[in-house]
Amino acid sequence: ATLHRLWPEIEKVVKQEVAMAKLGVGESGTGWQLFAEDGEMRMYRREEEVDGMVVDPLKAVHVVKGITGRELCHYFFNPQYRYDWETTLEHMNVLETISEDTLIFHQTHKRIWPASQRDVVFWSHLRRLPNDQDRDGPDIWTVVNNSTEHPDHPANAGKCVRIFLTVCLLCQTRVDPPKAGAPVSRDDITCKITYCSVVNPGGWAPASVLRAVYKREYPKFLKRFTAYVKNQTKDKPIMY
Numbered sequence: 327a328t329l330h331r332l333w334p335e336i337e338k339v340v341k342q343e344v345a346m347a348k349l350g351v352g353e354s355g356t357g358w359q360l361f362a363e364d365g366e367m368r369m370y371r372r373e374e375e376v377d378g379m380v381v382d383p384l385k386a387v388h389v390v391k392g393i394t395g396r397e398l399c400h401y402f403f404n405p406q407y408r409y410d411w412e413t414t415l416e417h418m419n420v421l422e423t424i425s426e427d428t429l430i431f432h433q434t435h436k437r438i439w440p441a442s443q444r445d446v447v448f449w450s451h452l453r454r455l456p457n458d459q460d461r462d463g464p465d466i467w468t469v470v471n472n473s474t475e476h477p478d479h480p481a482n483a484g485k486c487v488r489i490f491l492t493v494c495l496l497c498q499t500r501v502d503p504p505k506a507g508a509p510v511s512r513d514d515i516t517c518k519i520t521y522c523s524v525v526n527p528g529g530w531a532p533a534s535v536l537r538a539v540y541k542r543e544y545p546k547f548l549k550r551f552t553a554y555v556k557n558q559t560k561d562k563p564i565m566y
């Protein structure tokens with residue numbers, strides 16, 4: 327895939343997004359405001375508008391036990407599972423398979439009244455990264471989704487308004503060593519998840535409606551997705 331036309335952009339965006347995801351939400355001064363909490367899950371946003379449109383960057387952090395970062399990224403990246411956990415998905419199509427870890431998707435999502443229905447075209451890249459904190463710990467895994475153009479689906483050619491997004495799911499796994507001689511079980515595994523997203527709605531949508539949708543949909547998505555992966559992996563060997 328290194329010879330593909332998108333490779334330089336993928337390398338650049340993945341490095342940028344991973345660096346951003348690793349930054350904590352820091353002290354309250356950094357503009358991130360906590361807007362939702364549920365157990366270990368914390369959702370932060372920054373209120374930003376571009377050309378009068380809400381593009382609020384989102385950063386969600388969550389800690390889940392019993393699954394690894396590789397397993398989370400496997401179920402997030404692979405198209406065959408998406409209808410199981412992405413509740414707002416109306417239609418999904420893989421436009422191009424660039425390599426086994428890089429796909430191009432077209433997706434239409436359910437309409438958010440009173441705005442028009444949205445669709446999106448994005449490349450999706452799955453990447454394993456060395457664990458820079460704990461050298462002999464499990465690797466870090468990430469999936470980056472970034473809007474792109476594709477000749478088969480020009481923007482705003484049909485009934486949908488094209489949205490533009492950059493999403494990064496970054497997962498860092500920790501194994502707490504079990505009692506001497508005991509095998510590692512899922513009870514010994516913890517995964518720290520960072521989900522970053524910037525979505526440009528691509529056309530008019532009332533700020534109040536968008537912020538209400540984000541407030542409702544992001545927590546629902548992260549809870550549902552992590553519960554889905556726990557359920558899918560509970561009786562399977564651990565994938566690191």
Ligand SMILES: Cc1cccc(-c2n[nH]cc2-c2ccc(F)c(-c3ccc(S(=O)(=O)CCO)cc3)c2)n1
Pocket residue numbers: 412414433435436437438444445446471489491493539540543544547
């Ligand atoms: C989780 C969430 C947050 C904010 C809005 C909504 C939502 N509600 N009704 C319609 C949508 C909607 C419209 C267009 C979109 F592109 C996506 C969209 C969201 C996430 C991703 S992803 O890349 O994180 C996961 C792949 O689907 C892609 C598209 C979602 N859902």
